[in-house]
Amino acid sequence: MSPNADSNSRGVLELEHASKAFAGVHALDDVSLELHAGEAHALVGENGAGKSTLVKILGGVHQPDTGALTIGGHRVVLAGPAEARDLGVAVIYQEPTLFPDLSVAENVFIGRQPLRTGRRIDRRAMDTTLNDIFERLGVRLDPERIARGLSIAEQQLVEIAKALSLEAKVVIMDEPTAALSPVEVHRLFGVVQTLRAHGTAVLFISHRLGEVFEICQRVTVLRDGRLVLARDLEGLSPDDLVRAMVGRDVLPDAHEKHEPGDRVLSVDRLTREGVFLDICFEVRAGEIVALAGLVGAGRSEVARAVFGIDRYDAGSVEVGGRTLKRGSPTAAMAAGVGFVPEDRRQHGLVMELSIARNIALASLRRLARMGLLSGRTERGFATDWAERLRVKYSRITSPVTFLSGGNQQKVVLAKWLSRKPALLIVDEPTRGIDVGTKAEVHRLIASLARDGVAVLVISSELPEVLSLADRILVMHEGRLAAELTHDEATEEAIVSAATGQRSESGATSL
Amino acid sequence: MSATAEPRSTVAPANPRRLVEFVLRARTFGIVGVLALFVLITTAIEPRFLGAGNVRFILSETSLYALVAVGETLVVLTRNVDLSVGSVVGLSAYVSANMFQAHHGIPIPVVFLVGFGIGLACGLVTGVITAIGRVPSLVVTLAMLYIIRGVDTIIVGSGQVVANALPQSFINIFHATILGIPDLAIATAVVVAVAAYYLRSFRSGRDLYAIGSDPAAARLAGIPIAKRVFAAFVLSGAIAGVGGVVWATQYNTIDATAATGLELQVIAAVVVGGVAIFGGSGSVVGAALGALLLQTISSALNVLGVASIWTEAIAGFLLLVAITLDRAIQLRLAAALRKRRVHLGA
Numbered sequence: 001m002s003p004n005a006d007s008n009s010r011g012v013l014e015l016e017h018a019s020k021a022f023a024g025v026h027a028l029d030d031v032s033l034e035l036h037a038g039e040a041h042a043l044v045g046e047n048g049a050g051k052s053t054l055v056k057i058l059g060g061v062h063q064p065d066t067g068a069l070t071i072g073g074h075r076v077v078l079a080g081p082a083e084a085r086d087l088g089v090a091v092i093y094q095e096p097t098l099f100p101d102l103s104v105a106e107n108v109f110i111g112r113q114p115l116r117t118g119r120r121i122d123r124r125a126m127d128t129t130l131n132d133i134f135e136r137l138g139v140r141l142d143p144e145r146i147a148r149g150l151s152i153a154e155q156q157l158v159e160i161a162k163a164l165s166l167e168a169k170v171v172i173m174d175e176p177t178a179a180l181s182p183v184e185v186h187r188l189f190g191v192v193q194t195l196r197a198h199g200t201a202v203l204f205i206s207h208r209l210g211e212v213f214e215i216c217q218r219v220t221v222l223r224d225g226r227l228v229l230a231r232d233l234e235g236l237s238p239d240d241l242v243r244a245m246v247g248r249d250v251l252p253d254a255h256e257k258h259e260p261g262d263r264v265l266s267v268d269r270l271t272r273e274g275v276f277l278d279i280c281f282e283v284r285a286g287e288i289v290a291l292a293g294l295v296g297a298g299r300s301e302v303a304r305a306v307f308g309i310d311r312y313d314a315g316s317v318e319v320g321g322r323t324l325k326r327g328s329p330t331a332a333m334a335a336g337v338g339f340v341p342e343d344r345r346q347h348g349l350v351m352e353l354s355i356a357r358n359i360a361l362a363s364l365r366r367l368a369r370m371g372l373l374s375g376r377t378e379r380g381f382a383t384d385w386a387e388r389l390r391v392k393y394s395r396i397t398s399p400v401t402f403l404s405g406g407n408q409q410k411v412v413l414a415k416w417l418s419r420k421p422a423l424l425i426v427d428e429p430t431r432g433i434d435v436g437t438k439a440e441v442h443r444l445i446a447s448l449a450r451d452g453v454a455v456l457v458i459s460s461e462l463p464e465v466l467s468l469a470d471r472i473l474v475m476h477e478g479r480l481a482a483e484l485t486h487d488e489a490t491e492e493a494i495v496s497a498a499t500g501q502r503s504e505s506g507a508t509s510l
Numbered sequence: 511m512s513a514t515a516e517p518r519s520t521v522a523p524a525n526p527r528r529l530v531e532f533v534l535r536a537r538t539f540g541i542v543g544v545l546a547l548f549v550l551i552t553t554a555i556e557p558r559f560l561g562a563g564n565v566r567f568i569l570s571e572t573s574l575y576a577l578v579a580v581g582e583t584l585v586v587l588t589r590n591v592d593l594s595v596g597s598v599v600g601l602s603a604y605v606s607a608n609m610f611q612a613h614h615g616i617p618i619p620v621v622f623l624v625g626f627g628i629g630l631a632c633g634l635v636t637g638v639i640t641a642i643g644r645v646p647s648l649v650v651t652l653a654m655l656y657i658i659r660g661v662d663t664i665i666v667g668s669g670q671v672v673a674n675a676l677p678q679s680f681i682n683i684f685h686a687t688i689l690g691i692p693d694l695a696i697a698t699a700v701v702v703a704v705a706a707y708y709l710r711s712f713r714s715g716r717d718l719y720a721i722g723s724d725p726a727a728a729r730l731a732g733i734p735i736a737k738r739v740f741a742a743f744v745l746s747g748a749i750a751g752v753g754g755v756v757w758a759t760q761y762n763t764i765d766a767t768a769a770t771g772l773e774l775q776v777i778a779a780v781v782v783g784g785v786a787i788f789g790g791s792g793s794v795v796g797a798a799l800g801a802l803l804l805q806t807i808s809s810a811l812n813v814l815g816v817a818s819i820w821t822e823a824i825a826g827f828l829l830l831v832a833i834t835l836d837r838a839i840q841l842r843l844a845a846a847l848r849k850r851r852v853h854l855g856a
């Protein structure tokens with residue numbers, strides 16, 4: 001323990017010169033952060049700027065390669081999440097991590113349930129404590145209910161309750177408001193104020209700069225894993241933050257107009273009970289249509305249903321004028337549909353196979369002669385497409401595991417493009433891809449549209465949606481909430497539709 | 511849409527909970543129901559089926575499976591599986607029974623301790639490789655199944671332990687009763703009750719469910735996954751070791767093939783008893799009832815004069831029915847929960 005434990009700085013948590021690399025790619029490069037008691041500190045940056053990595057370091061999930069962490073005046077090395085928790089750091093992760101089979105109360109207290117005699121779990125105390133917390137949050141949830149089936153917002157509230165129950169000195173909130181309704185956001189802000197009044201340090205991560213200015217006092221801006229700004233929020237404008245995040249004045253509109261051709265995809269009243277409802281839209285040749293919305297709004301589910309991975313209960317999908325058999329990816333592929341899934345490592349690639357194998361995977365029937373596939377044909381075919389997409393690789397026969405995220409994504413794209421699809425569905429095309437490659441993937445998608453491919457893009461990144469899409473469909477809780485043309489679309493318009501503020505009453509605004 | 515948030519959080523809580531609870535209870539009731547059905551039908555055709563002797567016999571026979579199923583449940587809850595229990599039972603059965611030949615007059619509790627120790631040792635090895643070496647348990651325990659059986663074969667050679675080498679007091683354990691209930695059944699019930707209470711009321715017990723429910727979330731929650739999984743394998747091994755001694759009291763003649771294939775019957779009991787094969791939910795009571803159900807079925811088929819060649823096929827078929835039903839219920843439940851959410855939310 002360090003002797004200067006009682007230094008007079010207000011710093012509850014200090015991270016100095018932390019760096020972290022994954023497979024040689026710098027996720028975080030020499031970043032420092034200081035959190036003060038009773039202060040809400042904003043952490044902002046584009047996706048992939050390193051915010052999540054920073055959060056995971058503070059939460060004990062990742063260990064920094066270099067750098068020092070001081071909590072409560074003591075130098076610490078966090079061996080795991082439990083240690084961070086025990087030192088008073090509570091993290092609310094962006095994607096709730098609940099145990100579906102356990103009760104809400106157990107989810108909150110797992111591993112530190114209140115005990116009665118004989119080290120037995122005191123269920124009554126557990127429920128009472130949780131009910132108190134829920135009351136503070138203004139939430140009515142049954143502590144004994146199992147977590148399976150909770151909405152994303154409810155799950156998020158359970159995570160928040162967990163952080164509060166820890167009575168932590170530092171509470172880290174990674175986009176806590178993304179899935180919340182305005183009323184719930186408002187309550188959450190009340191909680192943040194209470195926490196501050198009790199001397200808790202809050203690290204608040206949000207894409208909504210309005211929220212940042214509403215509740216935070218200090219701000220740290222990250223870009224490409226580096227610290228670009230750390231200061232008091234006072235005197236800054238949202239534009240200043242955006243400029244710091246992007247590193248330049250906001251991009252000139254790179255959008256190019258496409259002249260849409262014939263209707264390629266038409267989705268009519270598509271419904272999967274409890275997931276999405278009454279979805280109607282069409283995509284024309286040479287047109288890029290984006291599906292926007294919050295996590296859990298049902299965007300990916302619609303795409304998966306269109307491609308036939310998931311079943312649907314009602315409605316129809318037509319490609320090129322012919323109705324697709326439901327629940328059959330094979331039928332979708334035969335009709336000329338390609339699908340680049342959100343999670344390329346899990347669903348898009350066979351990680352152990354070579355680049356060549358992966359690229360050829362969707363074209364095997366075409367490449368084979370009399371049912372046999374020659375390695376040379378496969379490699380030649382794959383090399384051709386890898387060159388066209390400018391995949392950076394050493395050997396076409398090395399496993400895709402060794403490629404960077406961006407190049408892996410290009411391999412998935414190559415796999416589908418080599419089939420010359422009429423319709424390409426791309427789910428989160430640039431998630432986890434570095435900035436340089438990102439622009440390349442965007443160019444690639446745009447050039448596809450120029451060649452007459454109908455493209456359906458699903459993306460959580462608003463700048464991406466805004467610059468790529470000719471038309472934007474916004475989903476909210478399983479329904480289409482708005483359809484915006486490229487010219488009508490602004491970040492505000494999309495966000496308000498995605499959070500349900502457009503529909504129905506005006507009473508919802510804060 | 512703020513209005514939607516309100517009714518959702520006020521109306522939703524009670525209903526899904528009741529629904530879920532109902533279904534979970536229905537699962538146990540389901541087993542009891544099927545059990546009752548079998549007993550009723552069989553008794554109607556052949557009244558001797560419910561005779562005290564036969565019931566005692568079923569309970570005694572069930573004990574071994576139910577006992578080993580308790581350990582297996584601990585492992586399965588964590589999204590793992592222990593395929594080595596049959597071999598552990600076999601090894602422990604031979605070594606412990608052989609003690610009577612090697613050391614005349616050895617006290618029976620010591621023999622049980624030896625069985626326990628053998629199981630514990632096997633569990634330790636499995637646990638270390640699985641939990642700490644992070645090798646998938648399916649592979650590790652499959653290998654252990656063969657290794658332990660191999661060791662057993664080497665030790666036994668072509669020999670065997672026969673009944674008259676065992677002291678009568680040892681053989682009597684299987685037949686002893688208190689108030690007409692077999693001692694073994696009582697002992698097993700106690701183990702089941704203790705395990706059930708442990709899983710319900712202790713942090714480490716709840717951790718097992720959490721690990722099986724979502725391993726990634728368990729890591730984030732700071733649950734010592736390796737330690738808990740390790741402990742589950744050690745316990746499973748130790749219980750199977752004791753099971754080996756029980757096996758010896760039951761069959762009396764023990765060679766190198768003792769308890770071959772027992773692991774599959776135990777896993778069948780666990781699954782029929784409603785423990786999710788991918789972890790996270792289920793109970794030891796369910797698993798024990800599953801063992802009782804399978805045993806009752808085989809006894810019923812026997813009493814009804816169905817040729818014994820049919821029993822395995824029928825047991826397998828019932829296993830399929832149980833799993834299919836369970837899956838169907840889960841899907842319906844998930845759909846119901848989703849529907850409720852959207853109807854309230856929209």
